[in-house]
Amino acid sequence: xxxxxxxxxxxxxxxxxxxxxxxxxxxxxxxxxxxxxxxxxxxxxxxxxxxxxxxxxxxxxxxxxxxxxxxxxxxxxxxxxxxxxxxxxxxxxxxxxxxxxxxxxxxxxxxxxxxxxxxxxxxxxxxxxxxxxxxxxxxxxxxxxxxxxxxxxxxxxxxxxxxxxxxxxxxxxxxxxxxxxxxxxxxxxxxxxxxxxxxxxxxxxxxxxxxxxxxxxxxxxxxxxxxxxxxxxxxxxxxxxxxxxxxxxxxxxxx
Amino acid sequence: xxxxxxxxxxxxxxxxxxxxxxxxxxxxxxxxxxxxxxxxxxxxxxxxxxxxxxxxxxxxxxxxxxxxxxxxxxxxxxxxxxxxxxxxxxxxxxxxxxxxxxxxxxxxxxxxxxxxxxxxxxxxxxxxxxxxxxxxxxxxxxxxxxxxxxxxxxxxxxxxxxxxxxxxxxxxxxxxxxxxxxxxxxxxxxxxxxxxxxxxxxxxxxxxxxxxxxxxxxxxxxxxxxxxxxxxxxxxxxxxxxxxxxxxxxxxxxxxxxxxxxxxxxxxxxxxxxxxxxxxxxxxxxxxxxxxxxxxxxxxxxxxxxxxxxxxxxxxxxxxxxxxxxxxxxxxxxxxxxxxxxxxxxxxxxxxxxxxxxxxxxxxxxxxxxxxxxxxxxxxxxxxxxxxxxxxxxxxxxxxxxxxxxxxxxx
Numbered sequence: 001x002x003x004x005x006x007x008x009x010x011x012x013x014x015x016x017x018x019x020x021x022x023x024x025x026x027x028x029x030x031x032x033x034x035x036x037x038x039x040x041x042x043x044x045x046x047x048x049x050x051x052x053x054x055x056x057x058x059x060x061x062x063x064x065x066x067x068x069x070x071x072x073x074x075x076x077x078x079x080x081x082x083x084x085x086x087x088x089x090x091x092x093x094x095x096x097x098x099x100x101x102x103x104x105x106x107x108x109x110x111x112x113x114x115x116x117x118x119x120x121x122x123x124x125x126x127x128x129x130x131x132x133x134x135x136x137x138x139x140x141x142x143x144x145x146x147x148x149x150x151x152x153x154x155x156x157x158x159x160x161x162x163x164x165x166x167x168x169x170x171x172x173x174x175x176x177x178x179x180x181x182x183x184x185x186x187x188x189x190x191x192x193x194x195x196x197x198x199x200x201x202x203x204x205x206x207x208x209x210x211x212x213x214x215x216x217x218x219x220x221x222x223x224x225x226x227x228x229x230x231x232x233x234x235x236x237x238x239x240x241x242x243x244x245x246x247x248x249x250x251x252x253x254x255x
Numbered sequence: 256x257x258x259x260x261x262x263x264x265x266x267x268x269x270x271x272x273x274x275x276x277x278x279x280x281x282x283x284x285x286x287x288x289x290x291x292x293x294x295x296x297x298x299x300x301x302x303x304x305x306x307x308x309x310x311x312x313x314x315x316x317x318x319x320x321x322x323x324x325x326x327x328x329x330x331x332x333x334x335x336x337x338x339x340x341x342x343x344x345x346x347x348x349x350x351x352x353x354x355x356x357x358x359x360x361x362x363x364x365x366x367x368x369x370x371x372x373x374x375x376x377x378x379x380x381x382x383x384x385x386x387x388x389x390x391x392x393x394x395x396x397x398x399x400x401x402x403x404x405x406x407x408x409x410x411x412x413x414x415x416x417x418x419x420x421x422x423x424x425x426x427x428x429x430x431x432x433x434x435x436x437x438x439x440x441x442x443x444x445x446x447x448x449x450x451x452x453x454x455x456x457x458x459x460x461x462x463x464x465x466x467x468x469x470x471x472x473x474x475x476x477x478x479x480x481x482x483x484x485x486x487x488x489x490x491x492x493x494x495x496x497x498x499x500x501x502x503x504x505x506x507x508x509x510x511x512x513x514x515x516x517x518x519x520x521x522x523x524x525x526x527x528x529x530x531x532x533x534x535x536x537x538x539x540x541x542x543x544x545x546x547x548x549x550x551x552x553x554x555x556x557x558x559x560x561x562x563x564x565x566x567x568x569x570x571x572x573x574x575x576x577x578x579x580x581x582x583x584x585x586x587x588x589x590x591x592x593x594x595x596x597x598x599x600x601x602x603x604x605x606x607x608x609x610x611x612x613x614x615x616x617x618x619x620x621x622x623x624x625x626x627x628x629x630x631x632x633x634x635x636x637x638x639x640x641x642x643x644x645x646x647x648x649x650x651x652x653x654x655x656x657x658x659x660x661x662x663x664x665x666x
Contacts, residue, residue, distance in 0.1 A: 038571070038594070040572050041594075047632060048634070051634065166630055166635035169629070169630060170630055170635065170636075177626075182625075182626050185626050185629050186629075194633075195630075199629065202631060205632075206551065206574040206631065208528060208529055208574060209529070209550075209551030209552065209631075210551070210628070
């Protein structure tokens with residue numbers, strides 16, 4: 001298994017896209033922190049990177065990568081290796097390269113410039129978001145054999161989580177503004193990993209506002225250790241469940 | 256010879272003015288403060304030596320100087336009001352006054368001044384009292400350099416640190432109030448100055464003004480109080496160079512202004528509050544040269560405010576700079592520095608060429624629909640905000656700073 005992971009990582013490195021992604025992250029985050037006079041604005045730029053760029057790059061690259069390595073997978077399947085192992089190695093290889101590039105690209109400036117709590121939190125969430133979208137890409141690429149359809153599905157999912165979901169939530173908020181919906185809203189955020197990550201970071205960035213009358217509800221939930229652990233677990237579910245479904249499908253798939 | 260008589264005459268004069276000195280303490284002619292007060296004649300000094308005095312309620316009903324040496328302790332045993340001042344020209348200096356009784360009907364205090372003028376209370380430490388220092392119908396009183404501490408948990412079970420009622424021309428200088436209901440409370444107090452006090456960790460407000468006109472508070476620090484500082488139903492108050500910080504919570508404000516007019520807010524620092532300044536029903540206020548930094552909401556100006564001028568302030572790193580609850584804008588914003596301003600300055604006069612709309616669309620949305628805070632900083636909301644900045648449709652378009660500064664003021 002280790003050998004397969006090694007091959008996957010070497011292959012990804014040869015591809016150079018992940019290297020370019022690392023450099024892009026580094027340029028963006030270093031410039032964000034050094035151009036602005038306060039670190040808050042730099043952190044806001046990084047927040048947007050975590051919420052938009054990281055999901056987009058990881059979901060698209062992974063989907064295309066899996067489609068392109070169809071032959072490699074078929075070759076591996078002809079060897080006496082369990083399907084579970086092959087799929088898992090692919091997942092680990094991709095996740096590792098994205099995690100490392102996020103840590104090198106964005107993590108170092110974050111740890112240098114941002115306050116330590118916020119920095120570590122953003123680093124952790126960036127890593128989790130990368131893995132979540134890799135695992136969603138696994139799911140969408142196993143769902144259909146058609147490459148165009150698969151990539152399209154990935155883009156749609158990215159759009160949904162990063163844009164449409166917030167739009168729907170905003171719409172619901174206004175439709176049901178006469179009802180006490182704060183608690184339900186907390187539950188609804190759990191339906192999107194991007195929103196969960198955003199709120200956890202907001203509690204560090206805009207702590208004064210989050211203590212206001214509405215924020216207090218979120219603060220009471222997400223701000224406590226228990227709430228934080230629950231949201232971390234939810235985020236972990238967001239990469240475990242899609243990966244697991246994709247694994248089940250991969251094992252049954254007739255290649 | 257003449258000179259000698261002069262000196263003798265002066266000596267007697269001074270002696271008469273100073274009065275005589277009575278020493279109270281262990282092994283002294285008097286061991287109780289009460290008896291010393293009883294035998295003293297007006298103008299005398301009573302020096303109290305170190306020790307613990309549990310004498311119940313001590314009433315000072317003649318002009319005396321009560322001076323503690325090495326901080327003698329007056330203990331109310333949770334049964335009595337400790338010191339009651341019922342005479343003009345009383346000085347109380349250097350005592351530890353602790354454990355007054357608790358009663359909501361007659362509000363006992365560590366030191367309570369009844370209808371008296373020219374009372375000086377200084378260098379005392381008041382601990383665990385219901386009210387700390389209570390002045391009713393006092394004029395020209397000075398409260399100076401006291402440390403007042405209580406351990407209140409609930410609002411209704413603890414009094415205020417320094418409570419002034421129907422008084423005039425008070426000076427409250429250099430006191431430290433901690434853990435009371437309100438740090439300093441003014442009701443119907445006029446012409447008074449509050450200077451260089453520190454009010455931290457009080458359950459309700461650090462400073463609470465009601466119906467108190469023509470007062471000034473200068474260079475005070477209000478930190479981590481339940482709901483910040485409240486100035487209500489008042490006119491002509493001067494607020495200079497104070498620090499309002501870390502007033503966090505549901506209804507917590509750095510400074511809460513309600514029904515107040517003709518006042519000045521100059522050179523204050525508002526940092527890390529849920530809301531920096533909250534204005535409701537205020538008029539003709541000038542807020543100038545304040546630093547408003549890292550608050551959830553820099554200023555909340557309700558639509559009931561009019562003719563206020565907000566100029567030359569720094570708004571830095573607030574989640575929302577300004578928020579309001581209506582579309583009516585009768586206030587002027589001018590020459591402020593906004594760190595969210597994205598305009599340019601072609602003629603290099605350090606004033607931005609484009610006007611700045613300090614009211615973001617999302618702050619209006621959150622005001623109307625608070626749970627929307629959940630979506631803050633999401634891409635969707637950022638998009639909405641940007642488009643609103645370019646073409647204001649939902650936010651009032653006269654909510655505007657026509658000459659925003661390009662660089663922060665040095666405050």
